[in-house]
Amino acid sequence: MLPRMDTEARVAHMNKILVALDVATPAEATTLATALRGAVGGFKIGYQLFTAAGPDIVRALVAHGDRVFLDLKFHDIPNTVAGAVAAATEMGVWMLNVHAAGGTAMLQAARQAADRRSAELGVTPPLVIAVTVLTSLDAAALDDVGVSAAPLDQAVRLAQLARAARLDGVVASPQETAAIRQACGEEFLIVTPGIRGGSAASGPDDQKRTMAPADAVAAGSSFLVVGRPITGAKDPRAAAARISGELGAG
Numbered sequence: 001m002l003p004r005m006d007t008e009a010r011v012a013h014m015n016k017i018l019v020a021l022d023v024a025t026p027a028e029a030t031t032l033a034t035a036l037r038g039a040v041g042g043f044k045i046g047y048q049l050f051t052a053a054g055p056d057i058v059r060a061l062v063a064h065g066d067r068v069f070l071d072l073k074f075h076d077i078p079n080t081v082a083g084a085v086a087a088a089t090e091m092g093v094w095m096l097n098v099h100a101a102g103g104t105a106m107l108q109a110a111r112q113a114a115d116r117r118s119a120e121l122g123v124t125p126p127l128v129i130a131v132t133v134l135t136s137l138d139a140a141a142l143d144d145v146g147v148s149a150a151p152l153d154q155a156v157r158l159a160q161l162a163r164a165a166r167l168d169g170v171v172a173s174p175q176e177t178a179a180i181r182q183a184c185g186e187e188f189l190i191v192t193p194g195i196r197g198g199s200a201a202s203g204p205d206d207q208k209r210t211m212a213p214a215d216a217v218a219a220g221s222s223f224l225v226v227g228r229p230i231t232g233a234k235d236p237r238a239a240a241a242r243i244s245g246e247l248g249a250g
């Protein structure tokens with residue numbers, strides 16, 4: 001089946017920076033969002049903030065008109081994932097993700113739940129993207145769990161599985177982007193963390209296989225997930241503006 005043809009049109013004119021709100025409290029998240037609103041494309045809420053603060057912080061940002069990428073990487077039986085995706089759709093999230101390793105039936109259930117619940121509510125469905133291979137897994141770690149393919153091949157394979165299930169795109173490391181772009185076409189969204197260098201300066205941290213913002217976009221990234229180079233800066237809005245400037249996005 002073809003991918004969703006409206007995906008690219010929905011994001012074509014957007015600022016490509018999604019800021020990872022990896023903070024412990026809703027107050028910190030609100031302060032960052034207030035500082036960055038209008039200067040970035042959206043905000044990513046992951047395990048830490050969601051587990052600490054729950055859905056209220058998601059609803060609060062959505063109520064401000066912010067785009068929220070709910071990064072909870074759903075991975076369960078299709079019926080359970082469908083329920084979680086329907087609940088996220090009700091919160092008004094702009095993007096959410098699931099693990100491609102959950103298989104075709106689970107991916108299709110996620111897609112259908114997003115489309116069905118948004119149609120019932122009369123709203124635009126969230127973009128549904130898939131995690132392929134966690135970048136923390138190398139060839140040996142994959143082998144441990146019975147996957148003999150090389151990490152890049154496995155990532156491309158799972159990206160193609162997600163595309164066939166009509167998902168909007170994937171999360172991928174900047175190093176995987178070009179191969180996935182070639183395999184899955186121009187319409188497919190590729191969201192890349194691991195952004196460092198260029199105007200995305202940060203102190204030493206745990207990111208290893210990184211790429212500068214402009215290089216990631218040149219390799220085919222649709223959106224850049226940027227955390228500490230923005231959230232750890234003295235002036236987060238100025239840091240976001242520098243990266244946007246490097247991307248030619250104002």
Ligand code: C5P
Pocket residue numbers: 020022046134135136171173193194195207225226227228229
């Ligand atoms: O602060 P930093 O820019 O490293 O934040 C990157 C964000 O992207 C974090 O929220 C991290 O959990 C997420 N992420 C990642 N690498 C992946 C998947 C997600 O860094 N492979």
